[in-house]
Amino acid sequence: MTPGVLLSLAAVGWVVGIASGRWFSRIWLGFTLAGAAAGLGAAVMVLFGGMDWEWRSSVAVGGEPIHLHLDALSALFLALLCGVGGAGAMYARGYWSEEHYPASAPRGRAWWSALLSSMGLVLLSANGLHFLIGWELFTVSAFFLVTLDRQNPEVRAAGWLYLAASHVGTVCLFAFFCTLAARTGSWDLGPMREQVGLAPLFWAALAGFSVKAGVFPLHVWLPSAHANAPSHVSSILSGVAIKMGVYGIVRFSGWLPVPAAAGWVLIGLGATSALLGIAFAFAQSDFKRLLAYCSVENVGVILVGVGGALIAAAHGDEPWGRLALAGALLHVWNHGAFKALLFLGAGSVLHATGTREMSKLGGLWRSMPWTAGLFALGSLAVSGLPPLNGFISEWLVYLGLFEAALGKGPAAWAAIPAAIMLAMAGALAMASFAKAGAMIFLGSPRSHFAAAAHECGLGMRVPMLALAGVCVLMGLAPVLFWPAVARAVGSWHPAWVAAPAPDSMATLGSVHLGFGILVLAGAAWLWRMALGNGLRRGLTWDCGYAAPVARMQYTSSSFGGIVSGWFRWVLQPERKMHRPRGPFPAGALRLERVPETVLERVIGPVGVAILHVSTSVRRLQHGRLQYYILYVVAGLIALGVLVSMGGVP
Amino acid sequence: MISFLGFLLRLAFWLLVAPLLPGIINKVKAWVAGRRGPPTLQLYYDLAKLWRKGVVLSTLASPGFVAGPAVAWVALISAAMLMPLGAAGGALSFRGDVLLLIYLLALARFCTAWAAMETGSAFEGMGAAREVSYAVLSEAALFAAVLALGIHTGSVSLVTMLSPMAGAGALLLAAGLFTVLLAENCRVPFDDPNTHLELTMIHEVMVLDHSGPPLAVILHGASVKLLLFTLLLVQAVLPMGGLSSAGAAGALAAGVLGVTVAVGLVESLMARLAFRRVPLLLTTAFLFCLFALLMAWKGGA
Incomplete structure (x- = not known):
């Protein structure tokens, strides 16, 4: 058995998983687990065996010959992918089962296998173009998994936010890989530490991968996507998907020269x-x-x-x-x-x-x-x-x-x-x-x-x-x-x-x-001592409260109150207070909410401002032909004036 | 065989000597107040009594209510075993053991807070919330202190890093670590170990519902933690390099006694701070340790 054979087995397992996921949940689970086990085997062979695995083929996809490469670094992430992917697949059968979610459970199974395969592709590909293709497939499959329960508007919003943020990152990655290919003359990836001129490209890669990794100011998509996705999806998002961003940062800081x-x-x-x-x-x-x-x-x-x-x-x-x-x-x-x-x-x-x-x-x-x-x-x-x-x-x-x-x-x-x-x-x-x-x-x-x-x-x-x-x-x-x-x-x-x-x-x-x-x-x-000395059950003593009720317990926001106070400058908590007043208070209220500060206080307002500016510019475009002709004439006259005054157009 | 015997002796030291410290503090407090006070060995009597008593368990509590104190106690004893005792060194020493010590203390804190939350009582919730929140600042101060010691000695293992600096650096470190000691061991001015029934305390309120052997374990663990911090403070600032091993042991004992008396005096002469001032004092402790770090940095450059 070589890593190559095992990886092909994993690929077969997951592709069969994609194909069968919709109809046959048992077969899907079997093939996905087998694929995960094979992938894990390949990763372990590379990690503990000592030899990297490399495969070049003359077959071209998108005009580029296939070049796959599994070294210890990508094997480390592959092992994680297979472990969490397998565990999540098993969990999904009970958690997101056919009887509870007849519509989305089959879709979820197919997309799960698609997510595993596309992340595997990202880890294996040593070609910029194929890396990008894998990256996009991975982003999209994760989107469909996040929005499995798409009847819920909150879930849809979280999904869109994830998709939009991911694509902002992908834009940076496009810029990174295209410039890299233009500078080196090839899409092929590999160690190129000696080409010192490539160092500034690291910033583009860092920006792109940080969005996926959820680094602090760029994490805006992360909380709502993780919270609203089905939990097995959250587990792979958090356990593996954001690690793909980390993988990108580690991979390219190792292969490229860095500033x-x-x-x-x-x-x-x-x-x-x-x-x-x-x-x-x-x-x-x-x-x-x-x-x-x-x-x-x-x-x-x-x-x-x-x-x-x-x-x-x-x-x-x-x-x-x-x-x-x-x-x-x-x-x-x-x-x-x-x-x-x-x-x-x-x-x-x-x-x-x-x-x-x-x-x-x-x-x-x-x-x-x-x-x-x-x-x-x-x-x-x-x-x-x-x-x-x-x-x-x-x-x-x-x-x-x-x-x-x-x-x-x-x-x-x-x-x-x-x-x-x-x-x-x-x-x-x-x-x-x-x-x-x-x-x-x-x-x-x-x-x-x-x-x-x-x-x-x-x-x-x-x-x-x-x-x-x-x-x-x-x-x-x-x-x-x-x-x-x-x-x-x-x-x-x-x-x-x-x-x-x-x-x-x-x-x-x-x-x-x-x-x-x-x-x-x-x-x-200690348990034996307690039992031996005699153990009695009683109400929580609580300084002698006779009738404690559940509502008297400390709540989550009261527990976090002290620290939230220290970090108020960044958390910006919203408070709504209505104190009880008078000898016969009618009602009291205290609401506390910690907003998605970066999203709501920074990105939201900036987005609204951009939208506002673009809306006002849009007024120029109204569909009346005579005004369009006027624009052209005005432009021509302005150009003429510019030329006649000696400027170079 | 010798090392095993040494291990047992060390364990016996921590188990048997630690409960002495709260007794000394109480004696000092009584002496300042002009009272006779409880016997110095009172905690030993209490522990012996509690160990034989039955347990009343809240109807809400899970087995974690008993497991929590047990884990915390084992963690504290293990942390203590890492702490070097003068010339005798630690039971075990390796690069980075100081981090293990700090994280074992954190584990003890987690378990105590967990057990407190088992009861579903607002009092205990309050105590646990305070305990884990203030720990953020005291842990920062402790790390700064450890970094200062590490930079001073160029080492990250406790046995070699506890060799004091001289002058202002030592003073700053002493002030910082003493404040952390007071905070971590719930002494005045952070907490008042006497007021069992007040809203205004941290540690004592977390253990309100414990009884019998679990309470004994908690009280004993707290005294071990006090001795641990005292020894850390003394060995971090008291120069004992030139002394013979007997002399060093004596100096160590005197240092521990001195710190204990100082805790008692602080407790007698100061009032507990208002809660909103606690972060301020802890930040000051952090700054003391940070300046000690800068002194250490400058000292060796």
Whole structure:
């Protein structure tokens, strides 16, 4: 078996999936899973086997010969695609089933396979034109998946926003690839670091890929698309699709020469995204939006690592640059695993209750123990807490930044603020997930939706369990995954060839293992002690309240109130207050909403202004022929005057 | 075998010595107020009693209500085991262990907040919200302090990085870390460990509904955390390089005692701050640590 054979199998599996998805859900699932397994196999062979795979064919598509290429870097992303794609496919059968959604379920299956294949094409193609074709197919299939439930106007709006924003990014990518092809004389892609003149093109690529990656000011499409898409779609959007933007940035910063400022800009963008993304997440009361904003944060963490690596490469500081990049790439995997898990968990909650509003939920652990436990595990992982996988990658990024700071070189000026901002983002992530988990699963149900919840079926539980298993395994045995990441780092920078795992990482892994065992033992012991001493159930004591009701509980916005206050300058929360007045108050009201600030306060007004200007210009075009003739005559006269006065037309 | 014995001794130190600190603080407070105060060993008696008591569980609580304190306690003890004890070093030392220590503290915080939210009580929700929010600022200050120490010593592992700077840098770091210690351990002026029934507290309000062994574990964990921060502060600012190992141990003990008494004095002489002032004080602590960082940077250049 070579990677080539496995990749062809994956392609066959997914194409059959596209064809059969509409009618035969079992066959579709079988072929999609088989395709994912084959793709994963190919990625693993490249990542752990040591040889890149390359295939050139004389067959031309769009006038360009096919050139496919799978090196460790693209294999890393391919592995993620296959893992999350497979888990999501399995979940979709239970979650977006035929009986609930007779119209959209078949469409969803076909588009799912289309999305997987097109993302695979993007990862494999080493030709600018085919990359763009793959990119566009991927964008469009994701659009149709986001808008599966298109009867809902909110979903349609989210879909259009996604499509429009994606195309703004695609325009930049068109400019990037066309200029690149014009400068180099070929659409073929590959390492071209020695052609220094290409460096400024990096900015076009960065702009295009950042939109997809959801980097902070360009993330406008991300929250609403993630929130309104069906949850299995959100999981692949967040777990994989935005990583394609990251892939683009990493790929082309490795293949092309980069401007001197690139690393600094990336680390700045990353740190800002991390801190502001998570500040927005903490302020949300819609749990899927919270998860979506948290993706903005995690992309920020990844970009900090990539930016650090670029700075290190520019200054020839191999050791810490390698750590930072390895951390970033490992975080790509980690975030894919725990965020997909969290979105699938969110899907189960949505499936069971029908609301995304955290302040209407509560107490779900009783009816959904599996989902609650898995969501809690995902929360620990996403907050970067030991002993799970999130900590490993954040630790590597921090270690890179610390070593940069210790070097006291120019890089320290970027590393120190970035490390402190990441620390704050980490604390806020923990706060956000303490809030999300607590609001959804703990306390007492705040509405009848929550009271009538039910656990998800086995078909939805198995993929979540698999993802949770990956989170645990990567946390307890990080050294197993190191060779893959080290090879990806090596294919990013040819001089940073694979190095053995740092000793401290092996130690950290064993500490995690020991700690994990101790935690389980400690919890079991305390539980036994409590049972042995006698355990009584009673009302929540709550300073002696006799009759606590569900409405008295802390809500999502009260929990986030303190931090929202600190970030009021960027969150711009809207408040509506109506205080109770007089001895017999008739009513009181307090509404709080955190808007999509960048969209509503920046892009919206600018768009309206542009529309306004263009509408007034449009008055010139009214369809009356005599005026058009007048324009022509006036233009000719003006031209004549200009020429007669000596100007050159 | 020796290392295993050393490990056990270290564990015993943390388990047995930590509950002494709150007792000393209470004695100092009593002494300043002219009272006799509870015995210094009061916390030990409390823990022994709680350990034998039954548990009342809220009807709303899931098993996480008991698991939370257990995980938090294991996390705090593990963090403590990483902390070097003078010449004896840490139980385990590797590059970047300081990050693990900070994140283990964060894990403990997450679990405590999670367990607090289990009860569905507004009081506990309030405490948890405050705890996780203020942690953002104190974590920033802690990172700045750690970066300062790292830049000063050129190391990212605790054993080597806890070698104090001299002069103004040490003073700044001491001020910053002492403030973080007060905030993280819920002492005055951030929180008042005495007012169990007030709306105005952070940590104590999160544990209102705990009882029996889980409460014992929480109280013990809190004392371990206090000792951990005290030791961090002392070793970060007290120069002990020239002393023999016995002398260093003595200096360390004296330093810990000094900090504990200082906490008690602060508690006796100051009132709790209004809540809107808390972020301000924490930001000041952050700035202290940041200036210490700049001093460290300049010092070695």
